Amino acid sequence: MTDRAYRAAPRGALRIEPLGELTAIFDRRSMQTHLVVAPLPEMLALMGDGPCDAALLAKRLETAFDLDDVEDVRARVAERLAELAAMGLVAAA
Amino acid sequence: MSAADIFVDLLAGRREAATLAPRDWDGVIGVARAEAMLATLAHRLEDAALPPPVAALFADQRAAAKVATAQALWEAEMARRALAPEGIEFVLLKGAAYAAAGLSCSVGRQIGDLDILVLALDIRRAENALLNAGWEWVRSDPYDDHYYRAHMHELPPMIHKARDRMIDVHHTILPRTHRITPDALALVSDAVAVDGGHAVLCPADMTVHCAAHMLADGDLQGGLRNLWDFHCLTRDFAAADTGFWDRLDARADLHGLRAALRRAARLARDLYGSVLPSGWNGQDSGDRWYRRRLLARDDWGRVTHPLLEQAFYIRSHWLRMPPMMLAKHLWTKWRKRK
Amino acid sequence: MKYVSRIAVGPVQFRIGSEWREPVAALDRLYAAYPRDDARPADATVRLFAARPWRRWLRPSVHIGGDFVVPDALPLPLSMGLLAAEMAMNLQVALGWRRHLLLHASAVARDGRALIMSGQSGSGKSTLAALLGEGAWRLMGDEFTLIDLAGGDALAFPRAVSLKNQAIAEVAARVDPARLGPLMTGTPKGDIRHLIPRADAIAAMHQPVRPALLLFPRFGGETAIEPMGEGEAFVRLTEASTNYVALGEAGFAALTRLVREVPAFGISYPDSAAGIALAEQLWAEATQ
Numbered sequence A: 001m002t003d004r005a006y007r008a009a010p011r012g013a014l015r016i017e018p019l020g021e022l023t024a025i026f027d028r029r030s031m032q033t034h035l036v037v038a039p040l041p042e043m044l045a046l047m048g049d050g051p052c053d054a055a056l057l058a059k060r061l062e063t064a065f066d067l068d069d070v071e072d073v074r075a076r077v078a079e080r081l082a083e084l085a086a087m088g089l090v091a092a093a
Numbered sequence B: 001m002s003a004a005d006i007f008v009d010l011l012a013g014r015r016e017a018a019t020l021a022p023r024d025w026d027g028v029i030g031v032a033r034a035e036a037m038l039a040t041l042a043h044r045l046e047d048a049a050l051p052p053p054v055a056a057l058f059a060d061q062r063a064a065a066k067v068a069t070a071q072a073l074w075e076a077e078m079a080r081r082a083l084a085p086e087g088i089e090f091v092l093l094k095g096a097a098y099a100a101a102g103l104s105c106s107v108g109r110q111i112g113d114l115d116i117l118v119l120a121l122d123i124r125r126a127e128n129a130l131l132n133a134g135w136e137w138v139r140s141d142p143y144d145d146h147y148y149r150a151h152m153h154e155l156p157p158m159i160h161k162a163r164d165r166m167i168d169v170h171h172t173i174l175p176r177t178h179r180i181t182p183d184a185l186a187l188v189s190d191a192v193a194v195d196g197g198h199a200v201l202c203p204a205d206m207t208v209h210c211a212a213h214m215l216a217d218g219d220l221q222g223g224l225r226n227l228w229d230f231h232c233l234t235r236d237f238a239a240a241d242t243g244f245w246d247r248l249d250a251r252a253d254l255h256g257l258r259a260a261l262r263r264a265a266r267l268a269r270d271l272y273g274s275v276l277p278s279g280w281n282g283q284d285s286g287d288r289w290y291r292r293r294l295l296a297r298d299d300w301g302r303v304t305h306p307l308l309e310q311a312f313y314i315r316s317h318w319l320r321m322p323p324m325m326l327a328k329h330l331w332t333k334w335r336k337r338k
Numbered sequence C: 001m002k003y004v005s006r007i008a009v010g011p012v013q014f015r016i017g018s019e020w021r022e023p024v025a026a027l028d029r030l031y032a033a034y035p036r037d038d039a040r041p042a043d044a045t046v047r048l049f050a051a052r053p054w055r056r057w058l059r060p061s062v063h064i065g066g067d068f069v070v071p072d073a074l075p076l077p078l079s080m081g082l083l084a085a086e087m088a089m090n091l092q093v094a095l096g097w098r099r100h101l102l103l104h105a106s107a108v109a110r111d112g113r114a115l116i117m118s119g120q121s122g123s124g125k126s127t128l129a130a131l132l133g134e135g136a137w138r139l140m141g142d143e144f145t146l147i148d149l150a151g152g153d154a155l156a157f158p159r160a161v162s163l164k165n166q167a168i169a170e171v172a173a174r175v176d177p178a179r180l181g182p183l184m185t186g187t188p189k190g191d192i193r194h195l196i197p198r199a200d201a202i203a204a205m206h207q208p209v210r211p212a213l214l215l216f217p218r219f220g221g222e223t224a225i226e227p228m229g230e231g232e233a234f235v236r237l238t239e240a241s242t243n244y245v246a247l248g249e250a251g252f253a254a255l256t257r258l259v260r261e262v263p264a265f266g267i268s269y270p271d272s273a274a275g276i277a278l279a280e281q282l283w284a285e286a287t288q
Helices: A040-046 A054-065 A070-087 B003-012 B024-034 B038-044 B052-086 B094-100 B120-132 B142-151 B184-189 B203-216 B223-240 B244-255 B258-272 B287-294 B322-337 C021-030 C078-096 C125-133 C166-172 C199-203 C230-239 C249-261 C272-287
Strands: A005-008 A014-019 A022-027 A032-036 A090-092 B091-093 B114-117 B135-137 B158-160 B166-170 B192-194 B198-200 C003-009 C012-018 C044-049 C061-066 C100-110 C113-118 C138-141 C144-148 C161-164 C184-187 C190-195 C210-219 C224-228 C264-269
Touching: A005 A070, A014 A040, A014 C230, A014 C249, A022 A040, A022 C230, A022 C249, A032 C230, A040 A054, A040 A070, A054 A070, A070 A090, A090 B052, B003 B024, B003 B038, B003 B223, B003 B258, B024 B038, B024 B052, B024 C044, B038 B052, B052 B094, B052 B114, B052 B120, B091 B094, B094 B114, B094 B198, B094 B203, B114 B184, B120 B135, B120 B166, B184 B203, B184 B244, B203 B223, B203 B244, B203 B258, B223 B244, B223 B258, B223 B287, B244 B258, B258 B287, C003 C021, C012 C021, C012 C078, C021 C078, C044 C078, C061 C078, C078 C100, C078 C144, C078 C184, C078 C190, C100 C125, C100 C249, C113 C125, C113 C272, C125 C138, C125 C161, C125 C166, C125 C272, C138 C144, C138 C199, C144 C249, C161 C166, C166 C190, C210 C230, C210 C249, C210 C272, C224 C230, C230 C249, C230 C264, C264 C272
Parallel strands: B091 B198, B114 B166, C012 C044, C113 C210, C210 C264
Antiparallel strands: A005 A090, A014 A022, A022 A032, B091 B114, B135 B158, B158 B166, B192 B198, C003 C012, C044 C061, C100 C113, C100 C138, C100 C144, C161 C190, C184 C190, C224 C264
């Protein structure tokens, strides 16, 4: 299966507040609150403005957090991206 | 003068809010709540001189309505994200359409379920796309299901499993069993694009649908609000397009809905002071009954017509949301033991 | 409606209409010492009515309505009319109030600061608040606590305390009998008796206070204290709020601020004395 590309929410759409081990994300478009844990906030932060798929995001995560086994990271990032899309926090590009 | 009369007068601008006695407000607010129009009234009277408790209540309502409108538009956006990749075009209807198009009646207007119109040939694919994107059937009763598919103008209602909000997918604007069969293809092909990547009915169709929804499809429940929509739509569209009323007539004829349209126009004139073109200004002895039904509320918000007496049910999704369930839980938990 | 009363509890002005005299008379007695302004328009309307006209007299059963109606709510017999009125008032506030973040929580105040206790029915939050409110604390409310959206202060909603089952005897032993309502036995919630808050709690009901401590009590089991993280407190309070979703970003901001500024603990306690001791101990630590 090829990776789907997603786009992050426009700037200013999300209000992100770390609350201890959880991160509360308020989406100003949906008025919904999402409570997430790592690595979702980190993923959102690294998506940038353009289209971004799991492979690209995995590479950025690897660089930022010094991860190994990129292939495993890529698969898990693809799953998390689909979850973020279901929440509406990212959209198919 | 009844609370319902005062309420309508305030909306129409026939009466100054400052002329109300403090105790008049309970009845007006009661009627407005019962008609799901409290935030509409709060916006209409935003600059009026109000007793401080009323001003504070109205400010609360305006703020909450802003949140509710954003939530409703988000449902439209999520429907778009589910349907667009499949190449299924859809048109927003009713409250979500008014809000997406930024029409004046949408300010403070309560929006219930998301109503969308798709072409009949796309309905199966729309159903699948929505099921894949997290919506599910509200009921699983095969009889109900059959009834909807065979007789109604929409799919059985679906609800999103994470967001707990309903969507009604229509393929025309009146039930199939209705003696009038509007031209659904014309509705979709003449739809207009608005911000956010959505489409809404063209002005004349939107207005005809508003009248049909109020008078030809249902029992006038929520009638004062639908009539307010109609009043605002016709006023704004006619101001922007001098040929609007003629276009409206022609379009109503196309859909077989001229009688409903004309009645809605007369009622909007009688209750909200809509200015109609000459030729529309007749009288109809049947209108009296409609006016009475529309204004049949006492100052506790109760329906006063004996045949139509019924409790005010909150049908909207709000009741199904977690906070509502909590509120219910506060005092109905014990029922489960029954 | 035939019988009408107007009652102000905290910031909420109620208009209560009833088809029977008894529930309104009982409410008027419980709320006699509250400030009254009959000309003030109501924020919330409550109706107590018979489903059919003849049921006003024949096995009278009280249905609950008002601004909001829950379709499947069962009626109560007229002998429990006061409970019906209390439930109806709660319902209207829970579903209709938008001015503050509404928490299903009890609260008491001391030295201008608030202790807020959130929990399900049966957690003892109501009994603890009632008992603390008979001591050095001001009772703010046994059911709802309101959080100011802009400033973050807690506001009181000191309705008559709804004492249930064992709590009735425990509290009744300590208060003037004139402050107790009628005993209602065999209600769907067990035995119920209302307690009129102390005069100082009613007099101070409009005074905002700064939240200083959040407790999530659990009645039963060994005495225990568990510090609670900001995230968990946030989740629990969204679940305990009836209007969080409707308030949008203002609610999010108020709740984020509350859990960041105020220390939170889960506590377990075997009896009221132990619960009070825990609350006092954690309060002393939080406010020193």
